[in-house]
Amino acid sequence: MATASARVETAAAAPVTLAKPEGQWTIVLRRFRRHRLAIVSLAFIFVVFIASLLTPLVAPFPRDAVNPVMRFSLPFSADTRDNKKLHLLGTDHIGRDTFTRLLYAARITLSVAFIVATLSTLIGMAVGALAGYYRGAIDGLLMRLLEFMSAIPTFPILLILASVLNQDPKLLPFPDFLVNLVSGIMLIDPQKESRSVLVVIFVITLFGWTGAARLMRGMVLSVRERDFIESARSLGASNLWIIARHVVPNAFPPLIVAYTLALADGLTAEVALSFLGLGITDPTPTWGNMLNFATQFMLTHPWAPLIPGIPVVLCSLAFNFIGDGLRDALDPRLKM
Amino acid sequence: MVRDVACATREVEHRLTTYLIRRAVVIVVMAFIIAFASFILLSIAPGGPLQEIAARQSTTQRNDLDLIERTMKRYDLDIFLIPRFLRWLTGHPRGPIAIGGQQFFADLQVGCLKEGRARLVYPDGRVVEVDCAKPVFLRDLADRPVSNGVLRLDFGKSTQILREQPVIRLFESRIVNTLLLMGISTFLSIMIAIPIGIISAVKQYSRFDYTVTTLAFIGSGMPTLFMGIMGILIFAVLFKEAGLPYLPAGTAESPRDTVIPLFGTIKAGSFLDRLWHLVLPVMILTIFNLAQWSRFIRSSMLEVLRQDYVRTARAKGLIERVVIVKHAMRNALIPFVTLLAGVLPALFGGAIITESVFNYPGMGRLFIAALTAGDYNVAIGFILISTFLVLIGYLISDVLYTIVDPRIRLS
Numbered sequence: 001m002a003t004a005s006a007r008v009e010t011a012a013a014a015p016v017t018l019a020k021p022e023g024q025w026t027i028v029l030r031r032f033r034r035h036r037l038a039i040v041s042l043a044f045i046f047v048v049f050i051a052s053l054l055t056p057l058v059a060p061f062p063r064d065a066v067n068p069v070m071r072f073s074l075p076f077s078a079d080t081r082d083n084k085k086l087h088l089l090g091t092d093h094i095g096r097d098t099f100t101r102l103l104y105a106a107r108i109t110l111s112v113a114f115i116v117a118t119l120s121t122l123i124g125m126a127v128g129a130l131a132g133y134y135r136g137a138i139d140g141l142l143m144r145l146l147e148f149m150s151a152i153p154t155f156p157i158l159l160i161l162a163s164v165l166n167q168d169p170k171l172l173p174f175p176d177f178l179v180n181l182v183s184g185i186m187l188i189d190p191q192k193e194s195r196s197v198l199v200v201i202f203v204i205t206l207f208g209w210t211g212a213a214r215l216m217r218g219m220v221l222s223v224r225e226r227d228f229i230e231s232a233r234s235l236g237a238s239n240l241w242i243i244a245r246h247v248v249p250n251a252f253p254p255l256i257v258a259y260t261l262a263l264a265d266g267l268t269a270e271v272a273l274s275f276l277g278l279g280i281t282d283p284t285p286t287w288g289n290m291l292n293f294a295t296q297f298m299l300t301h302p303w304a305p306l307i308p309g310i311p312v313v314l315c316s317l318a319f320n321f322i323g324d325g326l327r328d329a330l331d332p333r334l335k336m
Numbered sequence: 337m338v339r340d341v342a343c344a345t346r347e348v349e350h351r352l353t354t355y356l357i358r359r360a361v362v363i364v365v366m367a368f369i370i371a372f373a374s375f376i377l378l379s380i381a382p383g384g385p386l387q388e389i390a391a392r393q394s395t396t397q398r399n400d401l402d403l404i405e406r407t408m409k410r411y412d413l414d415i416f417l418i419p420r421f422l423r424w425l426t427g428h429p430r431g432p433i434a435i436g437g438q439q440f441f442a443d444l445q446v447g448c449l450k451e452g453r454a455r456l457v458y459p460d461g462r463v464v465e466v467d468c469a470k471p472v473f474l475r476d477l478a479d480r481p482v483s484n485g486v487l488r489l490d491f492g493k494s495t496q497i498l499r500e501q502p503v504i505r506l507f508e509s510r511i512v513n514t515l516l517l518m519g520i521s522t523f524l525s526i527m528i529a530i531p532i533g534i535i536s537a538v539k540q541y542s543r544f545d546y547t548v549t550t551l552a553f554i555g556s557g558m559p560t561l562f563m564g565i566m567g568i569l570i571f572a573v574l575f576k577e578a579g580l581p582y583l584p585a586g587t588a589e590s591p592r593d594t595v596i597p598l599f600g601t602i603k604a605g606s607f608l609d610r611l612w613h614l615v616l617p618v619m620i621l622t623i624f625n626l627a628q629w630s631r632f633i634r635s636s637m638l639e640v641l642r643q644d645y646v647r648t649a650r651a652k653g654l655i656e657r658v659v660i661v662k663h664a665m666r667n668a669l670i671p672f673v674t675l676l677a678g679v680l681p682a683l684f685g686g687a688i689i690t691e692s693v694f695n696y697p698g699m700g701r702l703f704i705a706a707l708t709a710g711d712y713n714v715a716i717g718f719i720l721i722s723t724f725l726v727l728i729g730y731l732i733s734d735v736l737y738t739i740v741d742p743r744i745r746l747s
Contacts, residue, residue: 152723153722163710276688
């Protein structure tokens with residue numbers, strides 16, 4: 001927590017010199033720091049991120065180590081027969097250490113959320129920029145596509161795709177480098193576990209890019225008629241240059257807000273998919289499938305769902321708060 | 337003057353008609369695309385009849401070509417994609433086209449039972465080389481059983497959940513539960529969200545407004561999954577342990593009579609029993625909708641309150657009540673009407689996650705059960721009906737929009 005705020009402060013202090021007027025980002029940072037919930041949220045996400053980064057060092061037990069004697073043990077209990085290592089958050093229905101699995105799951109769930117949000121924002125940006133800048137046929141096609149996507153029941157279709165793709169690996173083979181990349185990031189077995197993770201990323205991204213595309217298109221449409229675009233073009237700037245140097249930076253503020261909210265959506269989507277048993281499945285731990293198992297034994301072990309449930313809620317709320325803080329900080333019309 | 341008005345009305349009606357026709361065409365096209373995509377998905381979905389045979393063969397070591405051919409015929413797998421799709425969608429073609437006792441296109445090849453080259457010798461002496469060892473002709477389809485077609489709500493038979501039962505029967509057994517759940521929660525949400533949103537906007541920055549916006553923000557940021565779990569934890573588990581009147585943790589009916597502390601006995605399967613089971617899921621769904629809708633109504637009302645005509649209404653000395661209710665609220669609710677378009681498919685489809693958390697036997701739960709079991713006829717039926725309702729919902733909301741807001745011009 002201290003690290004996060006310190007980082008923000010140094011970044012804010014650096015560009016402020018005596019004579020120069022404040023830069024845009026300095027103002028944004030200053031305004032963001034006033035949103036206390038957003039700062040707390042950012043610090044929280046940072047802590048979770050660090051914890052999931054250090055998972056293999058911090059985790060007290062092997063990820064899938066089963067201990068049949070210690071099923072559903074309470075937090076802070078230990079197996080008295082062996083080395084008396086504490087199960088900080090108890091164990092699950094087959095006696096695996098919940099704290100260890102929660103850490104590994106954080107790594108997987110958060111990575112999926114980040115990858116999904118980043119991919120869908122980038123794809124949406126590219127498509128939206130192309131459509132908005134070139135207009136005409138590309139734009140018409142994109143608008144029809146967006147209309148189509150908004151007029152279908154997305155969530156059920158996402159579920160059925162995930163189900164079909166998960167059950168038949170031949171339908172959508174993923175290239176080896178993706179499989180290895182994902183298994184490297186998430187510390188999972190490339191042969192057995194990577195596929196369902198990739199399927200989840202694929203289906204959520206497939207339906208997730210439309211929001212960013214719509215936003216980007218709107219921004220581009222409003223920016224492209226401005227005078228400075230005209231002058232850039234008259235100076236001989238290429239289309240790609242104009243998009244990259246003039247259009248994207250102008251569309252940046254709303255996009256970054258949309259990105260944080262996409263993180264929250266990606267997180268909940270993965271959790272929902274895995275909770276329903278159609279996403280990433282056991283033994284690969286994610287917060288979603290841990291919740292799934294915990295709720296199955298809820299009437300006898302009511303505290304169990306809280307352990308994976310609380311991080312899900314906190315992270316989802318944290319992303320929302322950060323988005324809210326960024327929105328306030330980036331909107332110059334709001335006086336703070 | 338009177339003629340002018342009549343003329344204008346007729347023009348508006350005319351425009352509405354052309355608009356509706358155009359939307360109807362778009363809806364048909366989109367429904368067709370979705371149907372085709374669904375069909376493709378259905379035919380590539382794992383766990384088809386041939387895979388079942390393959391799985392059985394690997395265990396019994398039998399290689400029964402006859403069985404494979406029979407199965408392919410039984411499930412239309414020997415027919416080309418397009419005619420197969422048409423048969424699935426409409427139930428046709430069912431054989432050669434008969435007009436006035438004459439049969440047409442009987443020799444049209446519509447499929448291929450076995451790949452490979454073959455020489456076909458016709459009775460009239462023609463010899464034709466074809467790329468198919470055992471072609472299927474239109475006349476072969478005459479004696480085959482065929483579904484009535486998806487268009488007539490025949491989604492085929494369930495393969496896993498209730499074997500050999502038509503999918504539509506499964507839907508019929510679940511739809512009442514979902515309609516009850518979604519209907520009650522939607523009604524409650526609208527009834528509570530409107531006053532909350534309006535008051536919150538009228539008294540902007542008051543303590544009430546602050547509480548409402550904070551709760552709404554948290555409510556819409558919190559996954560329903562977790563809200564459901566917390567609901568079960570508090571009202572089903574903790575209340576029961578504390579000896580308070582508790583709520584059931586799931587399902588729609590109790591298997592036996594239940595005694596509730598401080599309340600009495602609830603007969604299994606009675607009206608009260610069903611109501612008792614609905615409380616918790618309805619509550620969760622209502623909270624979730626409430627969080628979203630009250631925010632929406634609040635911001636819409638805030639926008640309206642800033643309009644000139646509201647200032648005019650105040651300036652001409654109307655009492656605040658009239659200004660709010662008659663001038664502002666009516667206009668603020670217009671955008672809300674379009675939001676309600678999403679309600680229609682939800683009434684049918686239910687809330688997938690909430691129904692799953694509460695193990696509530698509704699459509700959403702059925703859908704998940706179908707996907708988990710690999711019963712794709714059921715799943716596709718669900719998707720098709722949902723899509724159709726989404727499209728109809730949009731159409732209704734468009735029409736409603738023009739009715740409640742005459743400023744909107746249809747284009």
